[in-house]
Amino acid sequence: MFKFDFQLDDEEEDESLHILIHSQSSKATNSALPLSSDDNVDKRCHHITLEELIKSLPEEISYSPLSLPFIQTPILRRDLYDARFQLYNKPNDENSASKEGGENEDDGEKYVDAQTDLIPGLYEGGLKSWEGGVDLVEVLSSVGDNQSEEKVGEWIRGASVLEVGCGTSLPTHYLLRSLLSTPSSSSSSSSSIKTTFHVQDYNSLVLSLVTLPNLVLAALPFLKPEVLHAPQDEEDVEDVIPDLESPGNLALSPALVEAFQNLLVERGIDLKFTYGHWTGLADDLVKDGKGYDLVLTAETIYAEESNASLLEVLRSGARKGDKGNAKESIGLEDSLGDLKVNDDDWQKKPLSESAQGLTLVAAKVLYFGVGGGLSAFLDRVENDGGWWKGVKNWTKGVGRKVVQVGW
Template identity: 65%
Template sequence: MFKFDFQIEEEDEENALLTSQTNTAQAGPSTHPPPPVKDEGDKNCYHITLEELLNSLPEEISYSPLSLPFLETPLLRRDLFDARFQLYNKADIQDSDQGKKDQGEEYVDAKTDLIPGLYEGGLKSWEGGVDLVEVLSSIGNDQKDIADWVRGSSVLEVGCGTSLPTLYLLRSLLSIPPPSSSSSSALTSSTKTIFHLQDYNSLVLSLVTLPNLILSTIPYLPVEALHAPNDEEDVESVLPDLENPGNLIITSKLKDAFITLLKERNIQLKFTYGHWDGLSNSLKKDQDKGYNLVLTAETIYAEESNESLLSVLKQSIKGSTEENLHKEDVQLEDSLGNLKVDDEWKIKPLREQGEGFVLIAAKILYFGVGGGLTAFLNRVEDNKGWWKNVKDWTKGVGRKVVQVGW
């Protein structure tokens, strides 16, 4: 069976896999609850609230830093073996309470990162996610520039998984204080920043996406919310280590502080899981809305899914209508040496750019499954879209980040 071999390696996590479509919220059903186990033919999408996902968290999670050469401080992400342990515990509880195991436990030790229609690799960190972080980190000169660029905009990450690009944008946004209404150049406090995270599997959102989002906010949460010191410990001794692997205690105080921080910074987190056809239909109903930026990494590997993905991308960005197409004739260069990076989109804040656009990180070719970037971009053009190259990586399997719009 095919196995991707270009993920960002995580210690003791080579065989981690999750396929269950079970809604992980334990506090009660969402507004539109899915079936207990979503079958392979289900092409709907489902929205789940932040509060529901918070209620699915364990009492403690372990994490490790992901150090990247272009970032001053590492990104924190939950250890995959820890997510697996949580899944096993959940399966054991269901086994004793109901006499049957969770469907996710059945596949957790599979020797593959891809089971079409069941699990799409969302628990792993893939190179494309890192590539998007590198591209985003090149905006301006520091985190303040990136924060100013993204603040007040709406961002959708399709096929988010561990959600490295959104983690980076959220952390950058939190790195500066909220704008003062007395400053003429500052945004008003009513300006909201929206991060919408989508993955095929609901358990991916609860096991890695949300924990990683929480980890990215650690430097900006109150000390007492991270781990209330006891009589034998002072505050400094219980603060999480951001440079080395560690553990984070998930208390109700921490959850409340996380929600409060988001409200204070006027940040909204939205979560959706399920089939892209369902997401596309949902986006069509909100024709007056749209996202300033859509991010997606390593999602074009299956050619049979590309039409659904294209529909999502086209429906999701601002200004994407048949009557108002942004046309640009940009062709793939024959020579890598002649490729140019167009930085125009980095200069103006997202909220002021009018039309939205997509950043896609992908391999030139996905060996073993038939997908590839050239074929996908041909479909973009067939769908009256435009694209242009942003950045290339030629070492090993060739990779690109491209900008796409309509």
Template identity: 35%
Template sequence: MSFSFGFCVDDEGKQVSDEIYLATQNATRVGKDQQLPARELNFEDVLGCGTAIPSCYIFSSIFQTPAKDKIETPTVLSLCDYNEEVLSLVVFPNLFLAWYFSEAGPGKGLVKEPGDLEVDSELVAQFEQALAERSIHLRFFSGGWDSLQLETRADVVLSSETVYSLTNLHSLCRVLQSTCWPTSQENAKTGVDRKTTLCLVAAKVLYFGVGGGIDAFLHELEHSQAWHVKQHEQVSGVGRVVLQIGWAPE
């Protein structure tokens, strides 16, 4: 078995730009000096993970610090995409490569040029050991939002390119709300409460031909009594927005 790796962008680089912004926001929220010890980020959910660029960033950052003898709470990374093939053929290989080239991986310091990585049972065992040493659990979910049951609250929730379908907005909001700790906008801003969730959604302003977009999503958020803050906006070319959202305690 081998994984091919290289460097590319899609949609003229805009989607990747949004995802890197999301990853940077994660570093600001849950770590210092862009290092993310396992004890600080316990649960992260990624809805519509695609190539999982923010998750790879976070995953690699966890390995920047040495493994601790005792970790009280595991780090759980849940990656969700409609297509199972995306998870098995894109997401998992990208996470594996993120570990391989990290500070704790056997590829540390190697020149990162496009190529192929041969994966054998010994390398898989090293990967599993690295996860066990840092108490990292990876979970993968495929299918529509209606069938998705994550069953845990998350410290961080990321979602990108998931608001294009009008018929799925209600189900998407249900999943987002179920994974977020009830958090007031003020507490989300200060982060003083440990049980808060940073929930970021990146999307185009309008998806031509399918009817979805930011306005329709905001309407659904207001219907579910969510609050929202625009954290990032691109107005030139294809309009794009990154929203922080949440639901206040009742």
């Protein structure tokens, strides 16, 4: 059975999870499934609107909090077993292939309970949360003052963000929540100042089963209590507000979904969703030509065969500006310790005012069983005419880094 390494699986979530994130050693094996020929893979990408994706939401979801030591409020994530339940209990007439370019629900059943996190050409591990996504949240949280999400929200407001290979989309979840945490008085007047969050995953089912539900959960603290569920006669409206630090259930009523959409409009937030191959995404980004202020990706360099198309996305996705000038070398036995986030310009002023787009890549030094690794990836960045610089480094357990790349 192949595993990338440890993941933040539902069975691993408890109050001490944040300790495991930075201390657990690799459990990966060398028995990876053989990579399929890229020639047989559909290289298109497909865009789906929020309104279309909302139709896939169930009537109710269950969620659990992910407590992290560097943020004050846990991140709420949909439970993986609940996503499985939704998939398995769809009516038969909904288990057929969806619109052109869509994903067959039967294919989802092949991987949602598979004993592997990688089925080349079918599934790329998007249903689970990986520690690289947590690492990006930690780096992004450093923008705030004393772990202030409002500071992060002010930093991201008015910017455009692309998360590549989003999966459960922890970084976008955190940024959306941070933006919504800014005082409504300062952002209600900024509904004309648009903030865009564009999330992409290989699988459309990942977007519907975990990505969108998690983004709804990110907005949960900012919805009016009465849309959560109608209070009983004997309880106050405040009593219906969920405990955001405990597991719970959320009824996705039409009123709640509408309130979620209205909140996005009121705060000038645009959500975009894309699934499919990176080659198609890169082509679309080139055609669009605008670029994003922030491009994020985590745990996406595990297969060297796909790095070329990933680099095309990263190079085409970031907004162009003055080239940076930063290079440094990396070794597999890096012993520099836990580096602090550099006090760079991108942390000092609103992201939308930066001279060029910022691209952050979170990855392990090595991916056992599939041959990918950070050193080979960064060599490829340099050979492609790019540069990179280290942002943060973790050496306990499996070595991990967040790096900034650019061209």
